Amino acid sequence: MENKKAILVLEDGSYFEGEAFGRTGQAHGEVVFNTCMTGYEEVLTDPSYKGQMVVMTYPLIGNYGMNEEDVESYKPHVEGFIIKELCDYPSNWRCTIHPVQYFERWGIMGIHRVDTRQITQHIRNFGSMYGVISTESFDVQALAETARNIGTVKRDLVDMVSVKKTRHIEGPGHRVVVMDMGMKENIARSLVKRGCDVYVVPCHTSAKEILDLNPEGILISNGPGDPQDIPYAIETIRNLIGKKPIMGICLGHQLLGLALGGQTYKLKFGHHGGNHPVKDFNKGRVYITSQNHNYALRDDFCKQATVTHINLNDNTVEGFVHNEYPIISVQYHPEASPGPHDSAYMFDEFVGMMA
Numbered sequence: 001m002e003n004k005k006a007i008l009v010l011e012d013g014s015y016f017e018g019e020a021f022g023r024t025g026q027a028h029g030e031v032v033f034n035t036c037m038t039g040y041e042e043v044l045t046d047p048s049y050k051g052q053m054v055v056m057t058y059p060l061i062g063n064y065g066m067n068e069e070d071v072e073s074y075k076p077h078v079e080g081f082i083i084k085e086l087c088d089y090p091s092n093w094r095c096t097i098h099p100v101q102y103f104e105r106w107g108i109m110g111i112h113r114v115d116t117r118q119i120t121q122h123i124r125n126f127g128s129m130y131g132v133i134s135t136e137s138f139d140v141q142a143l144a145e146t147a148r149n150i151g152t153v154k155r156d157l158v159d160m161v162s163v164k165k166t167r168h169i170e171g172p173g174h175r176v177v178v179m180d181m182g183m184k185e186n187i188a189r190s191l192v193k194r195g196c197d198v199y200v201v202p203c204h205t206s207a208k209e210i211l212d213l214n215p216e217g218i219l220i221s222n223g224p225g226d227p228q229d230i231p232y233a234i235e236t237i238r239n240l241i242g243k244k245p246i247m248g249i250c251l252g253h254q255l256l257g258l259a260l261g262g263q264t265y266k267l268k269f270g271h272h273g274g275n276h277p278v279k280d281f282n283k284g285r286v287y288i289t290s291q292n293h294n295y296a297l298r299d300d301f302c303k304q305a306t307v308t309h310i311n312l313n314d315n316t317v318e319g320f321v322h323n324e325y326p327i328i329s330v331q332y333h334p335e336a337s338p339g340p341h342d343s344a345y346m347f348d349e350f351v352g353m354m355a
């Protein structure tokens, strides 16, 4: 692999020099760190990372290559990938493409041979921040200025990753409409595995159009960005509450909370990884969960719902149920991918609500 110099500059002026892989030029986004030890294919292709550059804390990435089955979307969505060491010679019987070729094919910028522990500690201490990866300019002050400006540009990230037209995955069981806010494919797979007849609809679909599909349940998916930036989705969900069983996952969970009158806030550096302990009060058990979010619901979020799950690391809200209607919602990822499968029971509960 050709050794081309690259630099990562954060908005506060701190910088890290390393080597480029994939596309060259410049890439920018919010820099977050992910603590998964495996699962880089799922991380790269999770649409919730739109607008973000991910630092992997695990030091060796790419050792099992890439394949077409473990992805969460047909293409990568990270804006940039920041790693300690990219494996030159991946080895796995399922590997169909080398990570470097994958990055080149999709025009994604990567930087490796940087001290990912130092970057992670910096973000832990000072919070997630915007950053720029560059192979063409090494002017730290100018790049830091560019990074600071990124945060001020508002974009509808959800609209950028949601399906453009309704997708139908036929099944013999309950009809579920998934509001696609940036759905990870394993949500669809988890429903299909349970026999559901799945309609994945674009984020701008109205409540009436959703109800016209005659669903037995509605699932609001994960997705990128700040939930408060998409008032149209909150309005749609408000018009669905009480009409059908609903399940919210991650961004979907935050939007449901907002539709019920709750409030969201931004965490210092978010939860991104496959090792977050969550207590389920109803079951009296602790599950290790897969997580990827920067925002959270306040714990006093509304009177109509009850908090059912909390994160044991920082006591933030991880799930709730509605006090009157069949609505369940979790901040973490019951579909895992990557991460532990402890929480797949949430999909069984959703199917149970529809039965």
Ligand SMILES: NC(=O)CC[C@H](N)C(=O)O
Pocket: 048, 221, 222, 223, 224, 225, 226, 227, 249, 250, 251, 252, 292, 293, 294, 295, 296
């Ligand atoms: N994975 C998700 O759905 C993330 C939700 C939201 N974008 C957040 O960062 O909190």
